[in-house]
Structure formats: structure tokens, C-alpha cells
Amino acid sequence: MPPHHSRLSSAGRLAEFPLIEDLAGRFGATGRSVLIGIGDDAAILRPPSGDLFLLTTDLLAEGVHFDLTTATFEAIGYKAAVANLSDIAAMGGIPRYLLVSLAIPSGHTQAEIRRLYRGMISAGRPHRVELIGGDTSSSRQGLFINLTLAGTAKPDHILTRGGARVGDLLYVTGTLGDSLAGLQLLTGAQGRPVRAGTSLSKEARRYLVERHLQPTPRLAVGQLLAKHRLATSAIDLSDGLSGDLTHICKQSRVGAEVDMLTLPLSPACLDYAEAYRKNPFELALAGGEDYELLITVSPKNKTKVERLARSFGCRLSRIGRIRSRKRGLTVIGPDGSSHKLAITSYRHFEATSSVR
Ligand code: ADP
Numbered sequence: 001m002p003p004h005h006s007r008l009s010s011a012g013r014l015a016e017f018p019l020i021e022d023l024a025g026r027f028g029a030t031g032r033s034v035l036i037g038i039g040d041d042a043a044i045l046r047p048p049s050g051d052l053f054l055l056t057t058d059l060l061a062e063g064v065h066f067d068l069t070t071a072t073f074e075a076i077g078y079k080a081a082v083a084n085l086s087d088i089a090a091m092g093g094i095p096r097y098l099l100v101s102l103a104i105p106s107g108h109t110q111a112e113i114r115r116l117y118r119g120m121i122s123a124g125r126p127h128r129v130e131l132i133g134g135d136t137s138s139s140r141q142g143l144f145i146n147l148t149l150a151g152t153a154k155p156d157h158i159l160t161r162g163g164a165r166v167g168d169l170l171y172v173t174g175t176l177g178d179s180l181a182g183l184q185l186l187t188g189a190q191g192r193p194v195r196a197g198t199s200l201s202k203e204a205r206r207y208l209v210e211r212h213l214q215p216t217p218r219l220a221v222g223q224l225l226a227k228h229r230l231a232t233s234a235i236d237l238s239d240g241l242s243g244d245l246t247h248i249c250k251q252s253r254v255g256a257e258v259d260m261l262t263l264p265l266s267p268a269c270l271d272y273a274e275a276y277r278k279n280p281f282e283l284a285l286a287g288g289e290d291y292e293l294l295i296t297v298s299p300k301n302k303t304k305v306e307r308l309a310r311s312f313g314c315r316l317s318r319i320g321r322i323r324s325r326k327r328g329l330t331v332i333g334p335d336g337s338s339h340k341l342a343i344t345s346y347r348h349f350e351a352t353s354s355v356r
């Protein structure tokens with residue numbers, strides 16, 4: 001990029017090169033597979049021989065994906081990294097190299113940008129992700145954060161959205177809807193408690209908010225499923241179950257049936273639903289940003305996959321099955337009746353969607 005584009009205003013409080021140097025010094029340490037990280041025109045990597053690269057990128061725009069009035073820089077950085085880590089988890093890969101590009105409006109300080117990186121790096125640290133570069137620009141309006149994460153995987157240890165077969169069982173890790181409940185609590189969108197004076201316990205509230213701000217990318221589970229070839233397809237739940245299941249069905253050219261009553265709910269989410277008169281199953285179907293894995297499993301691997309999850313201490317719930325494409329996507333309600341699954345999860349460029 002020409003320097004007049006990439007350079008941040010020198011009159012502002014931030015200057016591009018001292019900022020990059022500061023970030024490189026604090027967060028840019030790399031191991032042996034990175035021959036050159038931050039500092040040259042491009043990074044140079046030597047991935048483990050025979051491995052394939054998995055590349056994923058996410059663009060976060062202020063006002064669309066995050067709001068600086070409700071979230072801290074650390075929290076934004078952390079979640080930005082989790083979104084990418086979770087994509088690598090859903091493919092069964094090992095996350096390795098991170099590139100971060102920023103467009104920063106005037107008025108932000110170096111300390112704030114540092115906090116953003118602290119959040120990103122702390123999400124990647126348990127997985128030994130290395131920061132190897134990025135780009136920095138000024139912005140006329142709003143903060144933009146783009147992360148690119150490269151992961152690696154053995155060629156025969158990869159999960160995709162496209163392998164689900166009719167008859168496969170549908171499973172999900174963890175619990176659903178917590179993140180949406182946490183978001184509603186953070187933004188005041190939960191409404192009034194059903195009975196005045198009764199409200200959610202502090203612990204339940206803290207749990208839900210934390211699930212929203214600090215979700216866990218399911219990397220180890222994704223890698224194990226891929227290694228033992230126990231899933232025919234996988235996706236991470238970033239938009240919400242109803243939308244993300246649709247992606248699996250499209251890519252695999254199948255339909256699916258979800259048993260509403262089997263959707264895994266945390267005790268905190270159930271308390272929240274009761275306190276604020278929400279349908280917890282609706283929260284589970286619509287809620288985005290849980291970053292759990294949705295997988296399909298051949299019936300012959302049912303015992304194996306359940307045993308694997310147990311040995312691993314990871315909750316894994318069977319929530320339905322894969323049907324033929326012509327049967328579409330359906331949900332079986334509490335009364336046993338079957339309905340078309342409405343996509344209630346988040347979609348961009350649409351005036352209204354979802355319960356958020
Ligand atoms: P170029 O002009 O070739 O784009 P830059 O001066 O933008 O080079 O970048 C110099 C080095 O700093 C490169 O290694 C680049 O990857 C890294 N870098 C730039 N911005 C960031 C950032 N926001 N985070 C991490 N690394 C960055």
C-alpha cells in the first residue's frame with residue numbers, strides 16, 4: 001500500500017511505525033517454524049512437512065460486530081481471535097499463525113490498541129498461536145479489525161461442512177444460547193423480570209456474560225474428531241444453530257431434523273429464561289456466538305464418539321439426525337409435532353432477523 005494510505009496521521013495520538021514496533025516487541029515473539037515474522041515485507045513460514053494450510057479471516061466493523069461503549073478492547077480482541085480459532089477448530093486443524101490488520105480512527109491511544117492485542121494474544125496463547133504480521137491504516141469512521149489465522153492439518157485429518165449423509169446423527173458440544181442470553185443481559189435487552197423483585201442470581205448472570213465475552217473455541221475436540229474420523233461433517237456455531245445447520249445441509253445436500261427438547265441448556269440459561277420469560281429453546285436455536293461445534297456422526301460411530309467426549313470431559317448432546325434433502329430442515333417441538341425450522345440466527349444485510 002502507498003505510504004500516504006497506510007500512515008496514520010502524525011498529528012493524531014498514534015503513529016504507525018512506533019505502534020507496530022511496540023506491538024512487535026510485546027506480542028511478536030515467534031518459534032522455529034517462523035523464519036521471519038513482523039518486520040519484513042512478508043512473513044516466511046516453514047509449516048510441518050506434508051501438512052495442509054487452513055486459512056480463515058474475519059472482518060469486524062465497529063457498530064456491526066462490536067460496540068466500544070459496551071465492550072472493552074481486551075474483550076473485543078479476545079472474541080475476534082476466538083471467531084477465527086473456532087473456524088480452525090471446526091475443520092479439525094491446529095491454529096498457528098495470526099495476521100492482524102487494523103483501520104484505526106483518530107482519538108484512540110496506543111494503550112487501547114495494546115489492550116486489543118492483549119485480548120487477541122491471550123485467546124491464542126493456550127494454542128501457541130504466533131503473531132506474524134498485519135497492516136495498519138487510519139480510518140475516517142469507526143474501528144475495523146481484520147484477523148487472518150492460518151492453521152495446519154494432516155491431509156486425512158480434516159473436517160468439512162460437506163460430508164453429512166442421510167441417517168447420520170447430529171451432535172453439538174457444550175450448551176447453546178448462553179452467549180445470546182449474556183448479550184441480552186449486557187445490553188439491557190432482557191426486559192423486566194417476570195415478577196418484580198425476582199431476578200437472576202449474580203452467579204448465573206456472571207456465567208452468561210462470561211460465555212458471551214469469553215467463549216471457548218473447541219480446538220481439542222475438533223482435532224480429536226478429525227484424527228479419529230468420527231465426524232462426517234462439522235461447523236462451528238457462530239451465527240446460531242438454525243443458520244449454521246443450514247450451512248451443513250446446503251454443503252452436504254441433505255436435510256435435517258432437530259429435536260427441540262434435546263437442545264443442551266445450561267442451568268444459568270434456564271434460570272435466565274424463567275426470570276425473563278424467554279423460551280430457552282428459542283435462545284438455543286437462534287443464539288449466535290456460542291462457538292460450540294455442530295457435528296454429524298455416522299450411526300456406527302455413535303458409541304465411539306460419545307465415549308470420546310466423555311473421556312475428554314466435553315458435553316456432547318445428540319440433538320437430531322440428517323434426513324434427505326427433500327424433507328428439508330425441521331424441528332420437532334415439545335408436543336412431538338414437526339415444523340419447518342425457521343432461520344432465526346443472525347444474518348447481515350437484513351433489516352430484521354433473530355431475537356437479538
Ligand atoms: P508494508 O508497507 O509492506 O505493508 P508495513 O510497514 O505495513 O509494511 O508493515 C511492516 C511490518 O509490520 C510487516 O511485517 C507487517 O506484517 C507488520 N505489521 C503492520 N501492521 C501490523 C499490525 N497491525 N499488527 C501486526 N503486525 C503488523
Ligand code: MG
Pocket residue numbers: 001006134135136
Ligand atoms: Mg502495511
